[in-house]
Amino acid sequence: xxxxLLAWSFNExxxxxxxxxxxxxxxxLKKKVPHYTWVGFYFMQHxxxxxxxxxxxxxxxxxxxxxxxxxxxxxxxxxxxxxxAEDVTAESNYIACNVEVRxxxxxxxxxxxxxxxxxxxxxxxxxxAFGAEDERFLNQLCTEIGKHIEGRFSxxxxx
Numbered sequence: 619x620x621x622x623l624l625a626w627s628f629n630e631x632x633x634x635x636x637x638x639x640x641x642x643x644x645x646x647l648k649k650k651v652p653h654y655t656w657v658g659f660y661f662m663q664h665x666x667x668x669x670x671x672x673x674x675x676x677x678x679x680x681x682x683x684x685x686x687x688x689x690x691x692x693x694x695x696x697x698x699x700x701x702x703a704e705d706v707t708a709e710s711n712y713i714a715c716n717v718e719v720r721x722x723x724x725x726x727x728x729x730x731x732x733x734x735x736x737x738x739x740x741x742x743x744x745x746x747a748f749g750a751e752d753e754r755f756l757n758q759l760c761t762e763i764g765k766h767i768e769g770r771f772s773x774x775x776x777x
Contacts, residue, residue, distance in 0.1 A: 620755040623650055628762055636771035640763070641673035647740070648675040653748075656715065656741035659727075660684065660691050661773040662734055669695055670773050672736070679715045689713035691739055694724040698734050700753065704746045720745040723752065727760045729768030736767065 626646065630639045644657040658674025667686040671679065686695040689711055694701050703722045706712045712722075719741040727736040738760055742748065 619651070620751060623647070624755060624758055627759055631762060631766040636767045637673060637775060639766070640771075641675075643759075643763075644673050644675040651752075653742045653744050654740050655719070655743045656739075658739050659736055660695075660739055661736045661776060662695060663773040667695075669737070670776050672776050676741070677716055681713060681715055684713070690722050690724050691737060694726055694737050695734070698726050698728075700725045700757065702748055702753065704748075715741065718743045721747045723748045723756065725753075725756045725760045727764045727767070729764045731768065733768070735764060735772065738763070 627643050630642050640659050647657045648654050656676030659672040660669040661672050663670055669684040669691055671682040684692050686692050690701055690703055693711060701724045703709050706719055706722055721742045723740050725738045726734055729735050738756060
């Protein structure tokens with residue numbers, strides 16, 4: 619399932635401006651991967667030490683700005699490393715976006731210069747929804763996204 623989706627996503631990044639490509643990717647991931655119930659991109663605003671919501675697919679969220687360190691996304695903003703919460707109810711720093719969410723994975727998006735630009739946040743209504751295959755796919759996708767958005771799309775493009 620992930621190989622054709624990865625190829626499709628790479629093509630979207632080549633064909634469209636970054637904001638449109640990311641919106642299309644979020645929609646397609648939510649549609650094609652049954653256990654992805656919310657898919658969104660958060661962009662780093664280093665000077666404010668905050669993340670800002672960008673393109674997403676799923677239920678609306680009130681979490682349009684997340685301070686570094688707060689919640690799973692905020693933790694990833696600080697650590698710069700992928701975080702997998704197999705059961706969000708066991709997480710002390712979890713920010714609930716939807717009461718039905720049971721697991722979450724957040725993958726950082728780095729540019730080729732090594733700058734942490736954004737992150738991909740995916741929620742699932744299933745506990746333990748994400749496996750090694752998801753993580754490999756999402757890491758590959760985020761590496762490619764980083765190459766395409768660096769210097770072309772950032773927090774400023776959201777305002």
